[in-house]
Amino acid sequence: IAGITQAPTSQILAAGRRMTLRCTQDMRHNAMYWYRQDLGLGLRLIHYSNTAGTTGKGEVPDGYSVSRANTDDFPLTLASAVPSQTSVYFCASSGSGTPTDTQYFGPGTRLTVL
Amino acid sequence: GQNIDQPTEMTATEGAIVQINCTYQTSGFNGLFWYQQHAGEAPTFLSYNVLDGLEEKGRFSSFLSRSKGYSYLLLKELQMKDSASYLCAAMDSNYQLIWGAGTKLIIKP
Numbered sequence: 001i002a003g004i005t006q007a008p009t010s011q012i013l014a015a016g017r018r019m020t021l022r023c024t025q026d027m028r029h030n031a032m033y034w035y036r037q038d039l040g041l042g043l044r045l046i047h048y049s050n051t052a053g054t055t056g057k058g059e060v061p062d063g064y065s066v067s068r069a070n071t072d073d074f075p076l077t078l079a080s081a082v083p084s085q086t087s088v089y090f091c092a093s094s095g096s097g098t099p100t101d102t103q104y105f106g107p108g109t110r111l112t113v114l
Numbered sequence: 115g116q117n118i119d120q121p122t123e124m125t126a127t128e129g130a131i132v133q134i135n136c137t138y139q140t141s142g143f144n145g146l147f148w149y150q151q152h153a154g155e156a157p158t159f160l161s162y163n164v165l166d167g168l169e170e171k172g173r174f175s176s177f178l179s180r181s182k183g184y185s186y187l188l189l190k191e192l193q194m195k196d197s198a199s200y201l202c203a204a205m206d207s208n209y210q211l212i213w214g215a216g217t218k219l220i221i222k223p
Binding site for chain 2: 040041042043044045048058059090100102103104105106107108
């Protein structure tokens, strides 16, 4: 693995189903982030984690949960998907602990909720 | 509230120069980032400015005026591969990025 990987690449999901989007980084970055990107809108932060064992809420956290059991993994769970959660989801990480560090993005997961 | 404004779309000619503007209003300020995003791909980092002035990096330069809440990205010697969206993001006092919707740059031969 080099960088950040996300899985699945894309998914079609029935409303009401539970779904976990996976994110793994091998850069030993402390901070990790989940964003959603919708047409005509900027990236919006869902949840973040400054270090393993801690998480925080971003701009649009409702309907999503995260965990950070270790440095490398930061899964995002939709407990009961709704059509408004149709979006492209990007995971990102940043490195040495300086808050202004560059964020590096994974390839994204395209999620459609019907 | 917090807000980032940038043009939705711009068109330029191969070999020319284009300037993409961005204005921001944030609660506190810890720097301005520019990212490039090709269609269907992840954003990739281009530049970071926290002090006023121009930062040059090859064909790309980024400028910041903190007093005006203004930045621009300057792309010189445009190539077809520069066709992409360019995302402006300002970091607020909580060190969270506030993102613009992006400027889609179309390069014509």
